[in-house]
Amino acid sequence: MESNNKRKIIKKILGELSFVNWDRYFGETDLTFFGWIDRKKDKYKDFVTLSFNDDGNSLGIGYATSSKEWTEKIAEILNCEHSPCRRIEYFCDLPNIIKEKCVKRAKRDLEDNKRYQNEDE
Numbered sequence: 001m002e003s004n005n006k007r008k009i010i011k012k013i014l015g016e017l018s019f020v021n022w023d024r025y026f027g028e029t030d031l032t033f034f035g036w037i038d039r040k041k042d043k044y045k046d047f048v049t050l051s052f053n054d055d056g057n058s059l060g061i062g063y064a065t066s067s068k069e070w071t072e073k074i075a076e077i078l079n080c081e082h083s084p085c086r087r088i089e090y091f092c093d094l095p096n097i098i099k100e101k102c103v104k105r106a107k108r109d110l111e112d113n114k115r116y117q118n119e120d121e
Helices: 003-016 071-078 103-120
Strands: 021-027 031-038 045-054 059-065
Touching: 003 031, 003 045, 003 059, 003 071, 059 071
Parallel strands: none
Antiparallel strands: 021 031, 031 045, 045 059
């Protein structure tokens, strides 16, 4: 894809995600952008990555986020399939896992994980 057209398309998409504070990117032909979403409840931030893959004719796009609040909206804006983000401890146990501080939230996430596992079956 021609460089100026690619830049215009990417700039437009980054702008449509106005709730993301864009931070960094890497790549030359295929590009990956990193940004942050402020969480109002607890003052933490959720990450977002957008990947643009240029095959020469078209620009493919993919994303990942830790934001439970915004993930479906991002998928809608990007016209991508939505996949829920899950906590790592439901996948495996490691000593360097960030532990949930709030038991109520952990219980809610556990219920969500059970629901997603049922959807996967």
